[in-house]
Amino acid sequence: MASKRGGRPARLVALSFTAVIALGTFLLSLPFATNSGKATPFLDALLTATSATTVTGLSTLDVEAHWNLFGHIVIGALIEIGGFGIVGFATLIAILIEGRISLKTRMNTTAEVGGSSRDVRGLLFNVVKIMLFFQFALYVFLFFRFVNTYGYAPAKAVAHAAFHAVSAFNNAGFALYSDSMMRFAGDGWVLIPVMAAVFIASIGFPTITEIRDRLKLKIYAWRKLEAPFELPNQWSLNTRITLWGSLVLLILGVLLIGFLEWNNPKTLGHFSVLDKIINTFFAAVMPRTAGFNSVDVVGMLPSTWLVTDFLMFIGGASVSTSGGIKIGTAVVLFYVIYTEIRGEAAVNIGNRRLPRSMQRQAFTIVGITAAVLIAATMFLRLTTTFTLDQILLEVFSAVGTVGLTGGMTPLLPDHGKIVISLLMLFGRLGPIVVATSLALRATKRHFEYPRERPLIG
Numbered sequence: 001m002a003s004k005r006g007g008r009p010a011r012l013v014a015l016s017f018t019a020v021i022a023l024g025t026f027l028l029s030l031p032f033a034t035n036s037g038k039a040t041p042f043l044d045a046l047l048t049a050t051s052a053t054t055v056t057g058l059s060t061l062d063v064e065a066h067w068n069l070f071g072h073i074v075i076g077a078l079i080e081i082g083g084f085g086i087v088g089f090a091t092l093i094a095i096l097i098e099g100r101i102s103l104k105t106r107m108n109t110t111a112e113v114g115g116s117s118r119d120v121r122g123l124l125f126n127v128v129k130i131m132l133f134f135q136f137a138l139y140v141f142l143f144f145r146f147v148n149t150y151g152y153a154p155a156k157a158v159a160h161a162a163f164h165a166v167s168a169f170n171n172a173g174f175a176l177y178s179d180s181m182m183r184f185a186g187d188g189w190v191l192i193p194v195m196a197a198v199f200i201a202s203i204g205f206p207t208i209t210e211i212r213d214r215l216k217l218k219i220y221a222w223r224k225l226e227a228p229f230e231l232p233n234q235w236s237l238n239t240r241i242t243l244w245g246s247l248v249l250l251i252l253g254v255l256l257i258g259f260l261e262w263n264n265p266k267t268l269g270h271f272s273v274l275d276k277i278i279n280t281f282f283a284a285v286m287p288r289t290a291g292f293n294s295v296d297v298v299g300m301l302p303s304t305w306l307v308t309d310f311l312m313f314i315g316g317a318s319v320s321t322s323g324g325i326k327i328g329t330a331v332v333l334f335y336v337i338y339t340e341i342r343g344e345a346a347v348n349i350g351n352r353r354l355p356r357s358m359q360r361q362a363f364t365i366v367g368i369t370a371a372v373l374i375a376a377t378m379f380l381r382l383t384t385t386f387t388l389d390q391i392l393l394e395v396f397s398a399v400g401t402v403g404l405t406g407g408m409t410p411l412l413p414d415h416g417k418i419v420i421s422l423l424m425l426f427g428r429l430g431p432i433v434v435a436t437s438l439a440l441r442a443t444k445r446h447f448e449y450p451r452e453r454p455l456i457g
Helices: 004-028 042-053 069-098 103-113 120-148 154-169 188-202 205-222 237-261 273-288 302-314 327-342 356-383 388-399 414-440
Strands: none
Touching (some): 004 042, 004 069, 004 414, 042 069, 042 414, 069 120, 069 154, 120 188, 154 188, 188 237, 237 273, 237 302, 237 327, 273 302, 302 388, 327 356, 356 388
């Protein structure tokens, strides 16, 4: 009989995010949230609130020109709530799943996340500390850059630095500039810190925590002090997968985007070599899933959009503010295929064997996500006049909670706004809900059918 535990956390996640989006839609639709003093149309407010809560970055309206200070505060608050909610729920779900596994595995998990497996408050407080630390570090850097280099008034510098620090570390991609980060395309002192914050957040809080704790152990050993905690000699499989997968995707993205756009006069062609390199890295990191752009996305080649679609589909790590199917899922699928090609029975990564249930979950997540992408693409292609390239970029961006657009978002018809809003919500909740339902559901059969092998391939 199937356990009901799998449905309860999933429903809680969905209802919580829906409630936050509803509140955000109401606040953003108020007249005193806009510069014009006029109420924002419901669907535009809904799409913006959904985009902020799901930390995406797509908007039908000019964030800089349409919203006033109150509107910007609401968007920033939705981003922060959505970012922490994603990680918080993922952490709680991990604890629920952990409750079904062995004591040994629980102890290993405890060592990996740096806290007690039953100390929910401690784990969530740890997440808050990490988020605020990196956001504050980026805020300080941007504040002084805005004041000293761009001549911002202190109040404006505070507001812009704080908003972009929150948006960057939550991988949201909202910017207070109509051109996103294009005005800073020649300023590596702005692009590099923003890019670093996005990349760090994309590797996930378990990985960040393990890196931090291992650095602490190195410091204790260097100072010849007794460490207050211990960690296994070998890095956790999750951290190894995340770091190596992130590195491969970064290198692949940089090489492909750099090769395709290096001489494109509409994007990188007019920059110096150093600025080309910095902006290429920026363009490769953002699909992971922040959505800032320092060069004109509309001016990119269709082949570059295809590379971007691929990066957005994979996204970042689990238990992070990134979207996509997640690096862990992609790596598991790669090793399943690699194992099948080699003719081996068990799927091994490093010196660890993957359970079959995890392999099935990975295929399920990818299958459902692909089905949603295909259905949405076909629907928008049949009901709008946008090109297939534009639709693919928009749909992958929404499902991957990225925020990059080829100019399609502001031109969406009403039904398109609803579709994109639903895609962003699916992109944020879908993988979590599916993974939770699969991991917590326990179905017991007291019999088995006879085995038979149909022809495949």
